[in-house]
Amino acid sequence: MRLAWRGFAFPLLRPLRTARAELRHRRGWLLRLEAEDGRCGWGEAAPLVGEPERLAALLAALGPQPCREQLERVLPSLPPCLAFGLAAALAEIDGLVGQGAAGWRPAPAAAALLPAGAAAVEALEALVERRAAAGPAAPLSLKWKVATVADGLERKLLERLLAALPGDGRLRLDANGGWDRPTAWAWADRLAAEPRLEWLEQPLPPEDLEGLEALARRLPVALDESLALYPALRRSWPGWQVRRPSQEGDPRPLLAALQRGRPRLVLSTAFETGIGRRWLDHLAALQQCGPTPAAPGLAPGWCGEGDLHGRDPQRVWEAASP
16 A cells, blocks of 8 residues: 655634634645555544654654554554554545545535633524524524633533523533532532433543542533543543544444434534544534434534545645645
């Protein structure tokens, strides 16, 4: 096989503030694998946390002409984002996705991502106004990043959001592990009987499994960062799981699970280029066909624009740094 890679970088259209950090830019590598018979597969390797420079040394160690057996052998030992990129390219060469599998599925309607802090209220009111002007539409799914400002202020903002949220709306609260137990339980006391709450996403630090399990007995809890810290939870956690394919390694097991109808998985973006986004959209479409459909977290209006984010991998490649 022939392996080539080139770097990319782009700013988010709006900074994303979470309990852990503020994300403004994305950087990484685009990958191109070509089989001896000319079949081509594309991948993307970009860590959501950390710097991508060390990936270049790992790619160089593979060389420009790695054999298939070599790639499959090293995948489990590679950083998850790099394993994703290589395995994604192999899957496309093998016809598991793309032209060899009836094409890439388009993304379903996504949950709206509200900005953190007080700006969330104005953003929701604007969404509701646009929705009313457009006529009948699907129920509004929202995701709000919490644990970003003083808890007392966020509790007041929650009340304003719930007052503005339509009766058929659905709200996800993502603390990114930023609450302690007393804070999480206080929010649970307020929201346990709220029918429009879809789930609390990673309300406690990822290592606090005992607290997360106790909280999940009161109201729906979706794991995110805990799944990265303890990958075995992807097989055992009975509640919802927020899955970021480009950050968790070889995507072929997740593809197979969604094709079989695995319940309670929701797909979420790590702000990919168009190459990684094809996978995210395709997997999200499969999830919508499963037993527990849920709006994916694609962060509409937050990612970049232009050829780097288009559907044609060759144009994405050409838009990246040579």
